[in-house]
Amino acid sequence: MSRVVVDVVLKPEISDPQGQAVLGALGRLGHDSVRSVRQGKHFVLEVDGTPDEAELREIAETLLANPVIEDVELHLPRG
Amino acid sequence: MRIGVVTFPGSLDDVDAARAVRLAGAEAVALWHADHDLRGVDAVVLPGGFSYGDYLRAGAIAARAPMMADVVDRARRGMPVLGICNGFQVLCEAGLLPGALTRNGHLHFRNRDQALRVERADTAWTNAYEPGQEVVVPVKNGEGRYVAAPADLDRLEGEGLVAVRYAGGNPNGSLRDIAGVSSADGRVVGLMPHPEHAVEDLTGPSTDGLGFFTSVLTAVVAA
Numbered sequence: 001m002s003r004v005v006v007d008v009v010l011k012p013e014i015s016d017p018q019g020q021a022v023l024g025a026l027g028r029l030g031h032d033s034v035r036s037v038r039q040g041k042h043f044v045l046e047v048d049g050t051p052d053e054a055e056l057r058e059i060a061e062t063l064l065a066n067p068v069i070e071d072v073e074l075h076l077p078r079g
Numbered sequence: 080m081r082i083g084v085v086t087f088p089g090s091l092d093d094v095d096a097a098r099a100v101r102l103a104g105a106e107a108v109a110l111w112h113a114d115h116d117l118r119g120v121d122a123v124v125l126p127g128g129f130s131y132g133d134y135l136r137a138g139a140i141a142a143r144a145p146m147m148a149d150v151v152d153r154a155r156r157g158m159p160v161l162g163i164c165n166g167f168q169v170l171c172e173a174g175l176l177p178g179a180l181t182r183n184g185h186l187h188f189r190n191r192d193q194a195l196r197v198e199r200a201d202t203a204w205t206n207a208y209e210p211g212q213e214v215v216v217p218v219k220n221g222e223g224r225y226v227a228a229p230a231d232l233d234r235l236e237g238e239g240l241v242a243v244r245y246a247g248g249n250p251n252g253s254l255r256d257i258a259g260v261s262s263a264d265g266r267v268v269g270l271m272p273h274p275e276h277a278v279e280d281l282t283g284p285s286t287d288g289l290g291f292f293t294s295v296l297t298a299v300v301a302a
Contacts, residue, residue, distance in 0.1 A: 010181075014226055017184050017252075063143070066136055066172065068179045069226060 004051050005075040008065045009040035040070075051076055080105040080296055083120035085150070087112040087141045091128035092163065092275060099275040100124065103292035112144040121299045122159040122203070123150055125166025127219075127273060137180060137222045138168030147173055157302065159203035159295050160267045164220055167259065167269030176260055176269045177235060178227035183220070184252025192284040193218035193272050194247040195258050202242055202265035203298035207290035214287035216277040218250050218258075223271040225253035225260075235260060242268050266298075 010016050019037040026034045043064055047056070057074055065072035082100045084107055086093045097107035108120050112130075117123070130141035141147065151173055154160045162170035170176040183189060194215050197208040208214070227235065232255055235241055243259040251271070259270025274288025 011228075013228060014181065015184070015252075017182055017186050021186055063139070064135070066139065066179055068171070068177075069181060 002047050002049075002051050002077045004045040004047055004056055004077070006043040006045065006056075006060045006064050007040060007073045007075070008043070008060075008070050009038055011069060011071050014069045080122075080299060081108050081118070081120045082106070082292075082295065083108045083110040083117060083123045085110045085112055085123060085125055085146055087128070087130035087144060087169075089129045089132055090126050090165070092273065093126040093128070095273075096124045096126040096163065096275045099278045099289065099292045102278050103289060103296060105292070105296060110146060112141065112146045115145050115149055117146075117149050117153065122161070122295050123153075124275075125150075125160065125162040125169050126275070127164030127166060130165055130169065133165075133222065136168075136172065138165055138170075138172040141165075141169045142172035151175060154262075154267050157264065157266050159298055161204045161291060161295070162267075162269035163273055163275060164223070164271055167271055168222070170267060170269040175267050176262060177231060177240070178225055178257075178260060180220075180222055180271065181224045181226050182222050183224050183250075188219070188221040189223070189250040190219040191217070191250065193245065193250055193258075195243045195270075195272060196246040197242070198244055199239060199242045199261060199265070202261045202268050202294070204261075204268040204291045204294050205242055206297055207294040213246055214274075214277075214290070215285045216272045216274050216288045217284065218272040220251065220271050223251040223253065225257040225271070227254065232257075238263065243270050243272075 100107040242261040274291040277283035277288030
């Protein structure tokens with residue numbers, strides 16, 4: 001069994017009102033040094049055997065992320 | 080004329096959509112997301128609601144349901160498909176319509192009667208209207224902000240794929256006030272507002288929405 005992590009964030013040109021709401025709250029709490037917040041998703045997949053990179057990339061790019069609005073990063077176990 | 084209405088787990092407006100179909104004069108046919116049987120329908124409506132609880136992204140899991148493979152296949156060969164609210168999100172996720180629907184810019188669920196301008200009166204679902212006609216139907220969504228890359232928005236405008244636009248105020252921050260778009264052949268249309276909730280004086284703000292459902296009768300007969 002191996003563990004594969006997929007991170008999904010909105011593309012830079014797509015506005016992120018949730019991230020902006022978090023940024024606003026940080027400002028109210030006095031954390032003035034934070035310039036920007038982008039909220040995303042973090043998936044952890046348990047995969048049988050050695051992960052097939054092509055298959056996992058397809059899973060990440062066609063289901064876990066919507067390529068119209070999101071960028072995706074695939075983190076395979078170092079092997 | 081048989082018009083299918085697909086029910087997914089979490090669909091809410093399938094009964095209203097079927098009622099609008101009947102009021103327009105067609106037979107409403109119940110379709111189930113897990114089936115591979117379109118039951119001989121001439122057109123399909125994907126209703127509003129929260130399919131699969133909007134998990135992952137709104138419409139994302141429903142777009143991969145067995146029934147959607149059949150809907151996509153037939154739509155690519157010209158069968159009219161209308162996606163309302165969650166149904167619009169499903170059509171974008173399924174790749175039948177461009178762009179995506181994201182969290183409203185103000186982060187609030189917005190529920191109100193909404194004026195719309197019909198930009199294209201030559202699609203399968205809007206031919207009962209006049210170009211530029213304004214109609215009032217309910218809008219109710221939390222993830223209805225239409226987005227696409229600027230170049231894609233320019234292409235949509237250039238190719239005339241913006242079917243309906245918000246008039247009298249944008250309820251969710253949709254780019255360029257886009258409320259609904261169509262496929263290049265005008266057979267597939269998706270919009271966030273709810274024409275199926277504006278088909279009877281007793282329950283709706285108008286009966287303006289009925290035109291979406293009468294339009295497709297003309298479109299199917301003409302095809």
